[in-house]
Amino acid sequence: MRPSDPFFYLFALLALGLARACVCSQHLLRATLYLAGVLFCGAAFYVILDAEFLAGIQLLVYIGGISVLLIFAIMLTRGPDLLKDRPSPLRRNLALALSLSFMGLCSFLVLRTDWPAALPAEPHENPVRDMGVRLLNPGEGGLLLPFEVISVLLLCVAIAAIYLARPGSGEERPLS
Amino acid sequence: MPAWLPEALIFFSLVFLLLQESFAGERGVTPLLAWGAQALALFCLPFLPGEASLLGGSFLLHPQALLFKAIFLLSALVCTLYAVERPNPDREGRIRGEFLMTLQASLLGAMVLVSAGDLITLLIGLELATLPAVALSAWARRNPQSGEGGLKYVLLAALSSALLLFGFALLIGLSGSLALEAPARPLPLQGLVLALLLAGAGFKLSLPPFHLWAADVYQGAPTPVAIWLSTASKAAGLAFLFQLLQGPLAGALPDMLPLLALLAVLAMSLGNLVAVLQQNLKRFMAYSSISQAGYLLLGLLDGWSDAGLAAMLYYMLVYVIGNLVVFGVILERERDCGATEIEDFRGLIRLRPGLATAMLLGLLSLAGIPPLAGFTGKWFLFAQAAAGGWYWVVLLAAVNSTISLYYYLRIVRQMFIEVDGDLPVRGDGGTRAGRIIAAGTVAICLAGILPWLYEGMRGML
Numbered sequence: 001m002r003p004s005d006p007f008f009y010l011f012a013l014l015a016l017g018l019a020r021a022c023v024c025s026q027h028l029l030r031a032t033l034y035l036a037g038v039l040f041c042g043a044a045f046y047v048i049l050d051a052e053f054l055a056g057i058q059l060l061v062y063i064g065g066i067s068v069l070l071i072f073a074i075m076l077t078r079g080p081d082l083l084k085d086r087p088s089p090l091r092r093n094l095a096l097a098l099s100l101s102f103m104g105l106c107s108f109l110v111l112r113t114d115w116p117a118a119l120p121a122e123p124h125e126n127p128v129r130d131m132g133v134r135l136l137n138p139g140e141g142g143l144l145l146p147f148e149v150i151s152v153l154l155l156c157v158a159i160a161a162i163y164l165a166r167p168g169s170g171e172e173r174p175l176s
Numbered sequence: 177m178p179a180w181l182p183e184a185l186i187f188f189s190l191v192f193l194l195l196q197e198s199f200a201g202e203r204g205v206t207p208l209l210a211w212g213a214q215a216l217a218l219f220c221l222p223f224l225p226g227e228a229s230l231l232g233g234s235f236l237l238h239p240q241a242l243l244f245k246a247i248f249l250l251s252a253l254v255c256t257l258y259a260v261e262r263p264n265p266d267r268e269g270r271i272r273g274e275f276l277m278t279l280q281a282s283l284l285g286a287m288v289l290v291s292a293g294d295l296i297t298l299l300i301g302l303e304l305a306t307l308p309a310v311a312l313s314a315w316a317r318r319n320p321q322s323g324e325g326g327l328k329y330v331l332l333a334a335l336s337s338a339l340l341l342f343g344f345a346l347l348i349g350l351s352g353s354l355a356l357e358a359p360a361r362p363l364p365l366q367g368l369v370l371a372l373l374l375a376g377a378g379f380k381l382s383l384p385p386f387h388l389w390a391a392d393v394y395q396g397a398p399t400p401v402a403i404w405l406s407t408a409s410k411a412a413g414l415a416f417l418f419q420l421l422q423g424p425l426a427g428a429l430p431d432m433l434p435l436l437a438l439l440a441v442l443a444m445s446l447g448n449l450v451a452v453l454q455q456n457l458k459r460f461m462a463y464s465s466i467s468q469a470g471y472l473l474l475g476l477l478d479g480w481s482d483a484g485l486a487a488m489l490y491y492m493l494v495y496v497i498g499n500l501v502v503f504g505v506i507l508e509r510e511r512d513c514g515a516t517e518i519e520d521f522r523g524l525i526r527l528r529p530g531l532a533t534a535m536l537l538g539l540l541s542l543a544g545i546p547p548l549a550g551f552t553g554k555w556f557l558f559a560q561a562a563a564g565g566w567y568w569v570v571l572l573a574a575v576n577s578t579i580s581l582y583y584y585l586r587i588v589r590q591m592f593i594e595v596d597g598d599l600p601v602r603g604d605g606g607t608r609a610g611r612i613i614a615a616g617t618v619a620i621c622l623a624g625i626l627p628w629l630y631e632g633m634r635g636m637l
Contacts, residue, residue, distance in 0.1 A: 106368065113364040140232040141354075146300040149288055152187065153304045156281035159194070160311030163274045164326075 004048045011048075015041035026086070028074050036067040053128050179228035179237040182217035182245060183287050189213030190280040197273025205273035207260035210280060211253055218249040229293065236293040239636040243489050244290040244415045247496055251408035252283045254500045254612055258507055259400035261609045275315060279404065282308040286412040289419070294354045295344060298419055302340075305412045306333055306380070309405060313397035325389075325396025332389040336379035343372030347424055356419065358426035370428055373420050374435070380413025381469045382462075384442045391450075394462035399510055402458055403503040406465045407496040414472060414492055421480060429480055436473050437569050443470030444576040452583045457506050457516045460583070461499070464542060467580060468495050474557040474573060478564035486634040487560050491553035494541065494623060498550060501538035501616040505531050508609055513601040523599040524591040530610065532591045534617045539584040541620045544577050549623035556630065 015038050022034035039062040046055035087095070124130050138144045178184075189209050196205045221242055228237040256279065285304025292298035310333055314326025346369050351359040363369060379386040394402045421429055447467025454460035472495075475488035508531055509524075510516050524532040541550035554577065561570050623629050 109365055109368050115364055138231050142232050142234070143294075143296055145231050145234040145288075146294075146296045149285075149297070149300050149304055152190070152281060152284060153300065153307065156190075156278055156304075157307050157311065159274055160278045160308060163272070164311060164314055164317065 008045070008048055011041045011044040029071065032067060032070045032074065035070070036063050039063050039067065053131075177220060177223045177225075179224055179230060180235065181220050181224065182249070183284060183291075185213045185217045185220070186280050186284045186287065190277050190284065193273045193277045193280065197277070200273070205276065207256065207276065210276040211256040211260070213280070214249050214253040214256060214283070218246065218253060221246055221249070233293045234297050235288075235291050237291060240418065240485065240489075241290045243493075243633060243636065244411060245287050247411045247489075247493055248283055248286045248290075248408045251404065251411070251496055251500065252279065254504075254616075255279065255400045255404045255408075257612060258403065258504060258609055259398075275312070278308040278312055282306075282312065282404065283408065286408055286415070289412055290415040292356065292419065294356050295348060295424070296354055298356060298416070298423075299340070299344060302376075302380070302412070302416055303337065305409065306337075309401070309409055312401040313393050313405065315401060316396075316398045319396065321392075321396035322398065323396070325393040329389050329393045332379065332386075336376050336386065339372050340376030343369050343376065346372070351424075356423035358424065362427075366428065370425060370432065373425065374432070377413060377417040377420060378439065380416055381410060381472075382413075382466050383439050383469050383473075384446045384466065387443070387446070387466050390466060391459045391462040394465075395456055395459045399458065399503065399507040399516070402461070403500065403507070406461060406499050406503065410465065410469065411492050411496065413469075414488065418485075421476075426480075429476070433477060433479075433564070433566075436476055437566055440470045440473035440477075441569060441572050443467060443473070444573060445470075448576050448579045448583070452579070452586075454583075455518055457518055457521070457587070460518070460587075461503065461506070464580070464584075465499070467576065468542070470576075471554060471557055471573060474561040474566075474569065477561040477566045477569065481560075482634065482637045483556075483563075484560045485637055486630060487553075487556035489637075490630045490633055491557055493629075494549040494553040494620070497616050497619050497623070498538050498541045501534055501613055501620065502542065504609055504613040504616065505535040505538070508613070518587055518590055520600050521587060521590045523595040526595050527599060527602045531613070534613045535591060536588055537617050537620055539587060541624070543581045543584040545581070547621075547624045549620045552624050552630070 018034045018037040018041065022031045022038060025031040025034060039058060042062070043055040043058040046052070046058060134141065135143050135147050189212075193205055193209050196209065224237060224242065226237075226239060226242075229235070230237075256276065259275070259279075282305050285301050285306070285308070287301075289298060289301030289305055292301050310326060310330045313329050314323050316322035346365055347359075347363070348354060350363045350365065350369075353359075375386060379389075382390040394405065397405065425432070444467045447463045447465075447470060451460055451463035451467065454463060472488055472491060475484040475491070478484050506516055508528075509520055513520050521535075524535070537548060541548040544550045544554040546552075554573075558570050558573060561573070
């Protein structure tokens, strides 16, 4: 048992409890806060795995960015009274059965698998620098193309989202 | 000619459309910027090098990618021309640059997807093909059905992305490589990876049980977008499946065959049986496209071979042209009388004989009646499945073709037989859309009897 193991189990239990609370919460705003907690546990796992950079990204992007964005979206769109959702018992049980069976299948496969020894990791002097260089490297093993394509994706999706969310001015040409 | 030229053309057209939209004001954008770039890119394809590898292998060009790009560009060109053709009779307005830009983005994603040389590029290409299409399906903001369809699409697209990302994460983590190739040794958890990746591809191809989005999205989306989804977006799903089968799942195909056969039979039967009940033509075409995806899978049942590949690509092309024709007629009728119920096609032979004839040939080709192209395409696919020894699948596919004939003929009956009494509005007919529909109809007839198209594809691969 490594010294980090108790922390792993602690955060794993916390993540499970928060995830359950997030899914079962009747209130959208509370669910978002629970979700932020789950994401924080994810950051903790990265720290335990010695991936500090990823932990930082997780905190910055997911908790600092996405959770806050979700909260803004909830507050800007509807009054808190409308945020309650009560699924019917059938839907609830069906969802439970489906999730449990997926979990059961995954656990069964993971437990049954004969895992190989971990791949030897290349030592990185400065992993963040290596990552940055790789993202902009047009040569072998570089990720320049996906890096550029993802910027097109973000641009287009942002513009399309603005178009869809903007109040209608009535001058656009309907396509059908 | 540089191998990246078509992508660059589409990308710059996207940027210029955005810039023009920002400065054009009330005049609106020039649609030529969109369809001109698509036409030019399509024209460039034959002059590109047959094999190329750019950016350290992230971007690959090979004959299969060229054929897929031709299908994508053809669909995009026709969709754009249909979309900018003429406004609705009761709503005048200008053409929005954002619409054309988003369509170009989806096209660019599909083109990157089929040329991807590593897993990350493949995934980003798939997302770039899907997410703009999701936005496009919600584009008709005054139509609540469009919003509903868009919402369902975005939720299921997110679910499929989650499954796919889970699969990719396992794959990359276990093989330790981003390369789009078969892992050197069998991976632990290979079955789970395979199932997750197949689910992602099944969603794009709208194979049951991942088809739930199709009907609502097709019905709610503006018709040019429904055309895009049923042609290029489906071809992108097939391209994604091919990329997986040539890459990470290369060794797994023999084990997957029973599953693929089951999926094919399920897609054909479910699509056909539900299509029989539909009253709305766009919904009807959604179920028809689900069953067509089932036929497509038959090409894989003899294992991975050039003949199967050619058969699937040929059928994809034939299906795309057939859909472009049928949806073109639906769009024309929608603009004439504002609705897409099967009822609205009553007596079309009296009202618009040209459209009715095109629709007849398009539907018969989709049903697979000789001598039209759909028959030849299905023939090659059935032959592949039979060569693999899957006779029960071929039998079920033939039975399904017969059922599909029944529901395709339901529309033909409305157009040609129910010609008495009060007929719907005639409409005045577009010029350009009519010419495209005519060209597509001729292509359907010729592709069925001229053998060199299939032979040419087979020779290229």
